[in-house]
Amino acid sequence: MNNAAYIQLFKLAGPEMLIALAALAVLLVDLTLMRGAPVRARRVIAVLLTGVGGFAAALYLLQVPLRAVSWGGLWAVDPLTQLVKLGLVGLAVLTAVLSLEADYTDHVGEHFALLLLATVGLMVMAGAADLVLVFLGLELTGLSLYPLVALNKAGPRATEAALKYFFFGALAAAVTLFGFSFLYGLSGTTNLAGIAAALRGRGFDPLLALAVVFSLVGFGFKVAAVPFHLWAPDAYQGAPTPVAAFIASGSKLAGFFLLGRFVALALPESGDAGRAALFTPGWVPAVAVLALASMVLGNLAALAQRDLKRLLAYSAIAHAGYLLLAVLALNGAANRPAALAALVYYAGTYALAGLGAFAVAGHVERHAGAAALNHLTGLGRRAPWLAAGLAVFLLSLAGLPPLAGFPAKFYVFAAALNTPHAGAVSLGLVVVALLLSPVGFYYYLRVLKLAFVTESEKRPAGPDAPGNSPQGGENRFGVETAVALLAAAGVLGLGLFPQWLLGPLQAAVREAGG
Amino acid sequence: MNPGLEHYLVVSALLFCLGLVGVVLRRNLLVIYMSLELMLNAANLALVAASRFVGNLDGQVMVFFVVTVAAAEVAVGLALIVALYRRRQTAHVEDLTTLRL
Numbered sequence: 001m002n003n004a005a006y007i008q009l010f011k012l013a014g015p016e017m018l019i020a021l022a023a024l025a026v027l028l029v030d031l032t033l034m035r036g037a038p039v040r041a042r043r044v045i046a047v048l049l050t051g052v053g054g055f056a057a058a059l060y061l062l063q064v065p066l067r068a069v070s071w072g073g074l075w076a077v078d079p080l081t082q083l084v085k086l087g088l089v090g091l092a093v094l095t096a097v098l099s100l101e102a103d104y105t106d107h108v109g110e111h112f113a114l115l116l117l118a119t120v121g122l123m124v125m126a127g128a129a130d131l132v133l134v135f136l137g138l139e140l141t142g143l144s145l146y147p148l149v150a151l152n153k154a155g156p157r158a159t160e161a162a163l164k165y166f167f168f169g170a171l172a173a174a175v176t177l178f179g180f181s182f183l184y185g186l187s188g189t190t191n192l193a194g195i196a197a198a199l200r201g202r203g204f205d206p207l208l209a210l211a212v213v214f215s216l217v218g219f220g221f222k223v224a225a226v227p228f229h230l231w232a233p234d235a236y237q238g239a240p241t242p243v244a245a246f247i248a249s250g251s252k253l254a255g256f257f258l259l260g261r262f263v264a265l266a267l268p269e270s271g272d273a274g275r276a277a278l279f280t281p282g283w284v285p286a287v288a289v290l291a292l293a294s295m296v297l298g299n300l301a302a303l304a305q306r307d308l309k310r311l312l313a314y315s316a317i318a319h320a321g322y323l324l325l326a327v328l329a330l331n332g333a334a335n336r337p338a339a340l341a342a343l344v345y346y347a348g349t350y351a352l353a354g355l356g357a358f359a360v361a362g363h364v365e366r367h368a369g370a371a372a373l374n375h376l377t378g379l380g381r382r383a384p385w386l387a388a389g390l391a392v393f394l395l396s397l398a399g400l401p402p403l404a405g406f407p408a409k410f411y412v413f414a415a416a417l418n419t420p421h422a423g424a425v426s427l428g429l430v431v432v433a434l435l436l437s438p439v440g441f442y443y444y445l446r447v448l449k450l451a452f453v454t455e456s457e458k459r460p461a462g463p464d465a466p467g468n469s470p471q472g473g474e475n476r477f478g479v480e481t482a483v484a485l486l487a488a489a490g491v492l493g494l495g496l497f498p499q500w501l502l503g504p505l506q507a508a509v510r511e512a513g514g
Numbered sequence: 515m516n517p518g519l520e521h522y523l524v525v526s527a528l529l530f531c532l533g534l535v536g537v538v539l540r541r542n543l544l545v546i547y548m549s550l551e552l553m554l555n556a557a558n559l560a561l562v563a564a565s566r567f568v569g570n571l572d573g574q575v576m577v578f579f580v581v582t583v584a585a586a587e588v589a590v591g592l593a594l595i596v597a598l599y600r601r602r603q604t605a606h607v608e609d610l611t612t613l614r615l
Binding site: 131132135143147150159160162163164167170171173174175178180182184185188189190 | 519523526530533537543546547550553554556557558560561563564565567568569570572573575576579580583586587590591593594595597598601610
């Protein structure tokens, strides 16, 4: 490696470095200039710095290179990764704005610096083209998010949620690393494309199947697919709501993009299609099982939830199942560009709707002390804009036509049905997904019924009774309302005009060479 | 007899299984954490052995990164365990039951 190569690396990794610099700047300013200032002012300054860093990174990302470049086979930069990173930066900035109301901690600098470092980790995940960087991206994200979950130290559940998240994450990382070590041993390289080349034409090999299944564990954890989902409801409920919103949106988007690239780059279908095509790479049956289990368990468990954040967690698990259908569709080479575009479109619109729904949950939690479902009663009257946003998000998650969830589901199912060689499996999974849709409708509409139809049965007397005292302040147009309206506009716009996002995505996939 | 790659891989798999059993069966968070480190080191052993027998250094380079990440993980994990202990005076998994379905 000469100096010119390192200068090129600096250019290619510019956006990540800008975000990392912003993280350091937030930490430094908070510790020096803002020492002793009121917490509110420190938060405003931190959000401003985050916004500046995000804006600079976004500008950098918009200079999309015309064709795919890779640095030493480690670091891929192409229009598709730039688009995904742009989405991740946007989600991080929205999360930072939500954190303006983060009155649960005095550690302002640490909060925003960890958020930005997690964003860097997600961006590394999006650009990784080598097992080393895949592992480092997963771990950088995880190690930044665990302390964020625990940040509400006074809260009764935060530490426990963070510990569960941490232990499941560390276990998944260890299993994935073990799988990676076997993949490396079998192929002799850590480069994803090199692994594919070395494994091509190899028949069914128990060691290879073990390596592949172990490797998938870490991704399954990141995207909260059953049976690696156990952390998700606890972490979502115990974490501060902006952090939960970021885990549900950014971590999901980057996790699925990385999983899609991993299976498409490193584990392609074998040369002789048809004969045992289902088993040669080994990942297709594993992902099919994950998809089926996630869809069934996520949807059914969501029915029993009494807390909005837990319900959103189980709905996230169900959506992970739908997204795994798109991952499954990456199996056939001819189908791959359409499936990749559908995957990113679904993950992106899901992230937007999930972030918005968590913004509403954060508002409810701040005013009622918890985000239990019965605290939603009368939200339609108390905070009409927020309630309207919640309706848009939940109906989009349910997949109702004018909203972004519908084209997303449509393209994913279409891609799954077009998969060659796995017709019966894909067809069966799509049928299961369609059968489970009414279940999803039921629990989303139950929430909306509470928010709009049910009257609050008793109005506690006295201004400081829980649920009543904040009434005066609840109508105020806060940051949660602003973020929710922005996300709702995005969900509605992308639902009415899916080509706005899908068009650039398809072009990017084509330029990136599928 | 010279040990071959499969010997190293068997040792590594044994270490990995020991770590996994520790994670599943032990009740103290610190011991669970040590078992997790054992699993990471099992993967490290497999990487170094594979690197030796494949004939390139990619695996050994990866081990350096893994060791660094493991050190960072210690910092985060112990901090979380300390935070739990300060709040609840416990470091056992039976007491992590506030959050339930």
